[in-house]
Amino acid sequence: MQDAGRDAPAQAPRQIPWRLSLRTRLVLWSSLTSVLLLVAVAAIFYVAVRGVLLANARTEMRGLAQQSAGGLSATLESVEVSGRTLAGTASGLGRQPLDLRTLMAATLEADPDIAGVMVIIEPGRLTPDDPGFDWYRRRQGAGYFESTVRGLGEDYQDYRTKPWYARTVGTARPWWGDPYANDATGGELFVTYNLPLFRTGETAGAIGMVSLDVPVRRLRNQLGELLAAPGLVPMLFSPEQHVVLHADPSLEMQGRLGELMSSRGRADLAPLLDALQRRLSLEFSHEVPRAGGVEHHTTFALPLGDSGWAFALGVPEELILAQLRQVTLWGLGGGLLGVVLCVLAVRRRAGMIARPIEDLTDSARHLARGEFDYPLGHTARRDEVGVMARAFDSARTSIKQQIREIAEMASERQKLESELDIARDIQLAMLPAPRTVRHGGGEAVLGALLKPAKAVGGDFYTFFDTLDGQLWFVIGDVSDKGVPAALFMARTVTVLEVAARLGGSPARALAESARHLVEGNDTCMFATVACGKLDLATGALEMASAGHEPPVLLRRGAAPAWLPVPGGPPLGFEAGAVFESWTGRLEPGDGLVLYTDGVTEAFDLANVPFGEQRLLGVLGEARGAAATCEALLAAVQAHAGEAPQSDDITLLALCYQRAAGKED
Incomplete structure (x- = not known):
């Protein structure tokens, strides 16, 4: 909510009739004393009142600076709130052009401080074949100007190469840009508030950005008559210390404060530059060079919230003392x-x-x-x-x-x-406990771990054996996290197990599951799944994948290697999806490790992922199934350190053995 009184002019002091004024009384009493006493009283009065007047004036100017900074801060915070609301709502809508444009129009209507809105969703970030979305809408006269971002001019043709886009999507923090004007802004000077756009529920891997334009004239109007007040020196600085607004218009947008200090010999403003760089409040006195001498000033600097903007108000001491000198001269008559x-x-x-x-x-x-x-x-x-x-x-x-x-x-x-x-x-x-399965002289030792990112998650695994000695195993990752993902996970596990128990190949089981999971999937959730079947008697292995990460084969005497399982579409998208199977054989002593992307995409505080090479490095050491899962989880957690877990982590390890001459 805006401060209703921030634009109100200061109330003028009430005029006192001359017959009741202090000056008149001082003149009347002055006739009863000597000239020496009058001079002494005037001197004492000047010395005593000077400090009080300066202190009171500083307090008043400090309050004026705080009030002005508060009004500017409220305007910027209003834009930031609108930006966060737009980014959050746009993430939920996905790439729906009509809804997104309607949302942009509503944002402009809701906040008069905003003159333009831009939304970009980068092609291929929501789905591989997604064409993306880019649109710009700006107030123009009594109506609006609208265009695609690429249609705004040559500077926007390939926005992904532009520093403003790279900075926005490359960091997880919103930021304010410096003022600019071009054809896209209609020649008007704007400042922009830029926010990265993420998928709903995610805080890494921006899919685009949101940008809000605020006219500099809006900030100028916010300061009202302060810019025109005689003697006062209001200043507004951008996050990069550019002088955006100043009592002297010739200094506006002429460079950063440090550059103006060098070009104009204003070393007295060094404390102000330091306060802007450190984003701290500051009150300091300094001497301003003037023709024939110096002028004493007191300057108040205040950061505008966390926006990076800052407001400063300089007050000449001469402006404060002029009234005191006048009162002192009249006081000689008291x-x-x-x-x-x-x-x-x-x-x-x-x-x-x-x-x-x-x-x-x-x-x-x-x-x-x-x-x-x-x-x-x-x-x-x-x-x-x-x-x-x-x-x-x-x-x-x-x-x-x-x-x-x-x-x-x-x-x-x-x-x-x-x-x-x-x-x-x-x-x-719902998930099976690790165990050993035997049949036909062969055995498989199974180990598994699941560590949700939230209280409940969307990762899952399961395995079961059939009467004919076939060991089925499945691992999967639902597209979301939390309670919705847990419910879809329960449905997916049930459908997969029923499909697998019907017999046939893993590819057929995935196809049958895909057909059932599309039904009633109004939320458009999906799951990547790796499904395999192992013949315990012979070691024959058959696998199929629905968009899941490839398994790692641990063969005795060889380095860990990826299994080239053909990939298919995730379950939940296509009812008629077709999957291909990969066939091979496990020899005694061989192992197999399946995992979800929460392993390879576990980030540390520097935003560096665990990655596939670290995964292979950990799996290069010989261990049992359970020990392999525990060692891999420990390595992932050690890499992440203090960084929060961003995704569910699930591991499934299988060690195959066969004893000659044994029968089940």
Whole structure:
């Protein structure tokens, strides 16, 4: 919500009739004292009031700077919220041009600070044959200008090679760009807020970007009359320290602050440059070079939230002291008694003003101790103290309500976590335990591990043997994570096991499963699956794949190698999908390792994946089935370190043995 009063001009002080003014009284009393006393009083008055006036003026200017920075920050935060909302909603829509364009139009209508919206989904990022999506919409007069991004001009023909696109999709953080103007902006100076676009539920591997344009004139209007105020020096800096707005228009968009300091001999602004680079608030005094001397300034610098933008307000000391000098000159007409009377009156009045503030301070101490029902007075007053008291009372009530809501939310969250724990136990109970299967003189030792990224996940594995000595084994990965993936996983496991028990080849089992999983799949979820069948008596092996990672063959005396299993489409897309089988043989002592992409795509804090080479390196050491799974999981976790687990991790290992002369 925008601050309703941020654009309101400062209220002018009420004019005092001349017959009641302090100057008139000072003139009247001055006739009762000597010239020497008048000079002494004037000197004391100047010295005493100078420090107070400077302090009060700094406080007022500090408040003005904070108010202006707050208004600018609210505008930028409003755009950032709109950007995050647009990016999150666009990720959920996928590549649906009509819906995405409608969403872009709604974003422009909802936030008047935004003048243009751009959405890009890179071709082939959602699906291999996806043509992608790129569209730009901008306010233009009473209507809108719309175009594809590639149609905006030569600078946008191949946007994937542009630094602004590479920076956005290459990092996981939104960023503000420096002002620019071109044909795409209609010649108007814009700043942009850029966000990477991810698939729903993912935080790595951007599929495109969202960009929001904000006119610089909107930021200029935000500062209102401050830019035109005589003597004051408001400044707005971009994240790259460019001077975007300045009291002197000739300095706007002429370079970074450091460059202007060098070209104009302004070494006095070095603290300001350091504060901008470190994104810190700063208040400092400095001397500005002027013809014939220097001018003392006080500058207030404030970062605008986490946007990287910063606002600074410079105030000349001469502007503050000009009024003091004028009052001092008139004060020469006052007298000592008038000064004493004024001091006594101010002292009495200060006590009357301070007393209710002290009462509010006492109430604040009780609030800090958690005593929310401690009596709070002065709420009926109609002055600033009453405003503070009512705001304090409203905040106290809000805190009490929030504490109750937090307690209720904690209870609900605990209940949800308990239910998810039960769901995880049920899901893991569906998977078979590692065991040894024997038939016809051959045996297969099976080991498996499943580590979900969330409480429940979409990875699965299963295996079972038939009466004729065939060992069936399956591993798969559902396209999503969490509860939806767990439900689709349960359905997929059931369908695969029924299809496999009908007999035939793994390719036939995958084809039959594909036909059933398409039915009622309105959510368009899918699963990659590797399915195999091993003849325990002969070691004959037959495998088929529905878009899954290739298995690794561990042959005695040889390096680990990938099995060239032909790939087919994932299950859930095509009812009439056709799969090809790969056939081979396992010799005694051979092993087979199947895994999901949560292994190879496990990232460390530097965003480096575990990768296939590390996988083969770990599998190069001879181990049993269970030990192989545990060693591989330990290697993946050691590589990831403190980085959060981004995907489910599932492993299935098989070791084949045959003893000559033995029968089942």
